[in-house]
Amino acid sequence: MDGSIAQVVTGLELWQWQSEAKQKAIAGCIPPDEVDWLLQEVANLDRLSLRLELFKTRSEIALTRSLAELSDLWQRRVESHMPVQYLVGVTPWRNFRLTVSPAVLIPRPETEEIIDLAVAAVADQNSSLQTGLQTGLQTGHWVDLGTGSGAIILGLAEVFPQATLHAVDSSLEALTLAQTNAQQLAYCDRIQFYQGSWFEPLAHLKGQLSGMVSNPPYIPYSMIPDLQPEVSLHEPHSALDGGEDGLDCIRHLVRTAPEYLISGGIWLIELMAGQAETVTQLLQAQGCYRSIQIHRDLAGIDRFVLAYRV
Numbered sequence: 001m002d003g004s005i006a007q008v009v010t011g012l013e014l015w016q017w018q019s020e021a022k023q024k025a026i027a028g029c030i031p032p033d034e035v036d037w038l039l040q041e042v043a044n045l046d047r048l049s050l051r052l053e054l055f056k057t058r059s060e061i062a063l064t065r066s067l068a069e070l071s072d073l074w075q076r077r078v079e080s081h082m083p084v085q086y087l088v089g090v091t092p093w094r095n096f097r098l099t100v101s102p103a104v105l106i107p108r109p110e111t112e113e114i115i116d117l118a119v120a121a122v123a124d125q126n127s128s129l130q131t132g133l134q135t136g137l138q139t140g141h142w143v144d145l146g147t148g149s150g151a152i153i154l155g156l157a158e159v160f161p162q163a164t165l166h167a168v169d170s171s172l173e174a175l176t177l178a179q180t181n182a183q184q185l186a187y188c189d190r191i192q193f194y195q196g197s198w199f200e201p202l203a204h205l206k207g208q209l210s211g212m213v214s215n216p217p218y219i220p221y222s223m224i225p226d227l228q229p230e231v232s233l234h235e236p237h238s239a240l241d242g243g244e245d246g247l248d249c250i251r252h253l254v255r256t257a258p259e260y261l262i263s264g265g266i267w268l269i270e271l272m273a274g275q276a277e278t279v280t281q282l283l284q285a286q287g288c289y290r291s292i293q294i295h296r297d298l299a300g301i302d303r304f305v306l307a308y309r310v
């Protein structure tokens, strides 16, 4: 959101707006706390003062959106089910604040863990090395395929400060946004961005990748209309639609990654409940992977599959 002041209101006026918006949220089955999420962004107030209504007695609060604009935004949230992250244009993810727009999937909290899994996989691989002569995977080339907002590649940039990073997306709009996020976090000079389909723009990296990480589209297309309206009506279907059984993109990644990964290189993806066993079998059948592992998310759902290139 643009940071310039649009209106100055009293604490009481803002409190009235907040109360009404929360009533509308409750009536529309939207979590009322999301009102505070919006107000945090536009009124520069912290969560606690919003929750405890500590701002109510202030004589002046500067807003970056007028109350009329806020009412319009809130109406879109309640009536059109527009996710609050798109309304405010940012989302928290790991310790970042990422810019998001309807051109990209909103990075999910459960995806945060894929970065920790990559770190643990590198540590495992390093501890199994016989000598200290080889440099670890953490200093090599890493790729995020289908980067969207850039969340995963930025997470990797933070945890692997010596790695060279590559991010691919088929959407130019998504790449522009990922680059904006990389600039904001000062990781721009470590990440190369490519427009294209999966490994296609990375021919120069054949046999050189330490790791491939991806949150590919994995929802079976017939299930998309049944997702929450926030997702099915507003998030890009190109980031969700995994074909008939949801595994189209994952099958492609199983097939194509071995040509790009070094021996011992890491293959790591997110998927949905019920897919992990099948993907494990696909990796086994492919013949180029070892130590195939399924990892759960914090909700106990099989959410990630990890393997090493033989």
Ligand code: GLN
Binding pocket: 105, 108, 215, 216, 217, 218, 219, 227, 231, 239, 240, 241
């Ligand atoms: N996790 C997303 C959802 O639940 C789907 C993301 C994906 O397909 N990669 O809507």
